[in-house]
Amino acid sequence: MYKRIASNRRRTTFIIILFVMFIAALGFAIGYYIDYRYGVSQEYSILLMVFALIIAIIASFGSYFYSDKIVLGLTGAAPLSREENPRVYYMAEGLSIAAGIPMPKVFVIEEQGMNAFATGRNPGNAVVVLTRGIINNLDDEELKGVIAHELSHIKNYDILLGTIIVILVGMVTIISNIMFRSFIFGGRGRSSSSNKNAGGGIFSLVFMILGLVLIALSPLIAMYIRFAVSRQREYLADSNGALITRYPAGLANALKKISMYSEVRTANNATEHIFIASPFGKNTKVAFSGLFNSHPPIEERIKRLQEMSLGIGVKSEAEIALEAQKNNEIKQEEIS
Amino acid sequence: MLAAILVPIIVVIVIIVIILLAGVGIYNGIVTMRNRIDNAWSQIDVQLRKRYDLIPNLVETVKGYAAHEKETLEKVIAARGLGMQAQTVEDSAKASNMITGTLKTLFAVAEQYPNLKADQHFTKMMEELQGIESNIAYARQFYNDTVLSYNTRIQTFPGNIFAGWFKFIAKQYFEIEEPEARGPVKVQF
Numbered sequence: 001m002y003k004r005i006a007s008n009r010r011r012t013t014f015i016i017i018l019f020v021m022f023i024a025a026l027g028f029a030i031g032y033y034i035d036y037r038y039g040v041s042q043e044y045s046i047l048l049m050v051f052a053l054i055i056a057i058i059a060s061f062g063s064y065f066y067s068d069k070i071v072l073g074l075t076g077a078a079p080l081s082r083e084e085n086p087r088v089y090y091m092a093e094g095l096s097i098a099a100g101i102p103m104p105k106v107f108v109i110e111e112q113g114m115n116a117f118a119t120g121r122n123p124g125n126a127v128v129v130l131t132r133g134i135i136n137n138l139d140d141e142e143l144k145g146v147i148a149h150e151l152s153h154i155k156n157y158d159i160l161l162g163t164i165i166v167i168l169v170g171m172v173t174i175i176s177n178i179m180f181r182s183f184i185f186g187g188r189g190r191s192s193s194s195n196k197n198a199g200g201g202i203f204s205l206v207f208m209i210l211g212l213v214l215i216a217l218s219p220l221i222a223m224y225i226r227f228a229v230s231r232q233r234e235y236l237a238d239s240n241g242a243l244i245t246r247y248p249a250g251l252a253n254a255l256k257k258i259s260m261y262s263e264v265r266t267a268n269n270a271t272e273h274i275f276i277a278s279p280f281g282k283n284t285k286v287a288f289s290g291l292f293n294s295h296p297p298i299e300e301r302i303k304r305l306q307e308m309s310l311g312i313g314v315k316s317e318a319e320i321a322l323e324a325q326k327n328n329e330i331k332q333e334e335i336s
Numbered sequence: 337m338l339a340a341i342l343v344p345i346i347v348v349i350v351i352i353v354i355i356l357l358a359g360v361g362i363y364n365g366i367v368t369m370r371n372r373i374d375n376a377w378s379q380i381d382v383q384l385r386k387r388y389d390l391i392p393n394l395v396e397t398v399k400g401y402a403a404h405e406k407e408t409l410e411k412v413i414a415a416r417g418l419g420m421q422a423q424t425v426e427d428s429a430k431a432s433n434m435i436t437g438t439l440k441t442l443f444a445v446a447e448q449y450p451n452l453k454a455d456q457h458f459t460k461m462m463e464e465l466q467g468i469e470s471n472i473a474y475a476r477q478f479y480n481d482t483v484l485s486y487n488t489r490i491q492t493f494p495g496n497i498f499a500g501w502f503k504f505i506a507k508q509y510f511e512i513e514e515p516e517a518r519g520p521v522k523v524q525f
Contacts (some may be wrong), residue, residue: 090467098474100372100482248478324477 004236008157012164016064019168020056024173026210033206049292061165063147068127068159069272071166075117075266077107077129088135092128092147098244099151101172104128108135113263114283117274118150119163131264137327138254141313145241145251146258149276158233162274170270172217217235231296234276238301241306249313252305256320259298363498368418368487373507377425380510383472384419384432390468391416394461397510398442401452405445412438425508433512436469476510483507 011332031048063070082089086245088106096103104118112133120126128150130143138146153159242248267279278295306314315323395409415438419431443462446452453459487506490499498504 090470094471094474095465097383097471098477100376100478102377 004156008161012161014036014259015161015168016060017287019172020053021059022172023056023059024049026051029210032054042057048213052257059171060168063164064121067163067167068121068125068223071163071271072129073266074126074166074271075109075129075264077109077127080106080108080130083134084241087140088130088143088147088306090244091140092143094244095144095148095151095244099155101126101151101155103173106130106134106300108263110265111264111266113265113279114138114258115262115267115279116146116276117154117271118159120154120159122157122160123154126159128154133261134258137211137257139323141245141247141250142254142257144245145254146276148244149237149241149251151244152237153233157239158237159274166270168272171271176217206228222328235301235304236297238305239308242305246291247313249315252302252309253313253315253320255298255305256317257314259302260320260324296314337435338399349396359498362494364488364499364506365504366498369457369482369489370504370507373486375481376482379475379491380428380472380479383468383475384428387435387468387472388416388420390461390465394442394458394465394488397455397458397461398452399425401449401455402445405442408442410440414438425510429510430513432472432510439465456460478511479507483509 001011004299016202028045028049034044034048067201080088092106093103103122104120104123105128107127108127109115109129109131111131113131113132114137116128116130116134118126118128127148130146134146135143149305153162238251239248261281262277262279263281264275264279265276272279273295273296277298296317391412398405398409412435415431415434418429419435422428422431440463446458489495490504490506493505
């Protein structure tokens, strides 16, 4: 446990250094091009590199302190009060006592898909986020399993690494998008207006190459995320969570239900890995999804939890389907 | 010639330093674990105190509807007093079990008074009490887990050697007596 905390801190530092270096190199490359293109002294490359370095460092510090808020904003989560939902509130309170961590804040995403994640930089500043769907469709033991899973992510600082990755990868993606677009639109504009300013073509060409390099790097970065947020981590959070509730079947049954409908519309490539189950559901349209799954196959997780539970309390597929149907009927009644 | 003398000396010194450092590491590890137990205990204590605070209110409310159930009420008060005086983990656990037991009797008694059951104040306190009871169970679980890893460390090699030298004593578990007391008090309305 304590080794994993140290390892998560180390990885976080490593990925931040990587990010700062990457942005600085980018600044240097652009500056170098400007120097070369306009024949100015070599100052621009250094200037831009320092500028990029400062921005990257500020961004890193900012993401350390504010990434949780950004993630909450990105996914559209809102705080859940004790008065509004005492059931979930007391569950989270009790389980965090059992886990031996301060009680995290509880947030809710107003979506019907069943999913959950945790974010924050340490157990003192952590948030557990649940979708409305997961709160409504799971019974007490199942929801306890899910919350305990998220609490164990909090306890061993998986949340720090996961959340910072969201922000840094998001920024790299945005930069690569800007470069790619500035090439496409910039190129189009120039070709239609005139050919007098031919130099701009080279400028956008370099941007294009840089953009392409960034785009080419993105899958690599994504792959790194998949390794950093390794499958082992989810298995460990599953078993640590089961240790908190002392009821592995709860989480096993929960995962069975979740696997039927886990889509979260506000999730994207940068936030995918922090969820308990893939927020794209089973019919994921992301390229290479089979190769680069951030989550271990849910069937395997269920199987391991069921083995842990020795079969006690495990619900069969038929029971799960029946309960899902009941929940749907209740929903229909509420609508009509 | 000089090297022939120095090399073994340096090797011996290095080995001694390594052993000392390992010893310091183990000692600090045990102390850290012992401190964690104190922290875990304070979690139980917080919940127990919440219950102590709630009981007088509860008793007063019940008195208003069922004054002649004096015996039951006194038992609850007595168990609370015992808990507040408890010095050791064992005594606290015993008193806590007693409180849980006497409260159960109290709720059984309350069942016979429809007016009491309809009292909003009473209902709210019952709910709160249920929450505290389950939090006590969770806190006990965390405490016992912490004690388990500490006790295992000081009873197995090499922790047992340090336990002998520095007088590390195995800690008591927060135990519950009757198997039926393992769950929170079930209250039916």
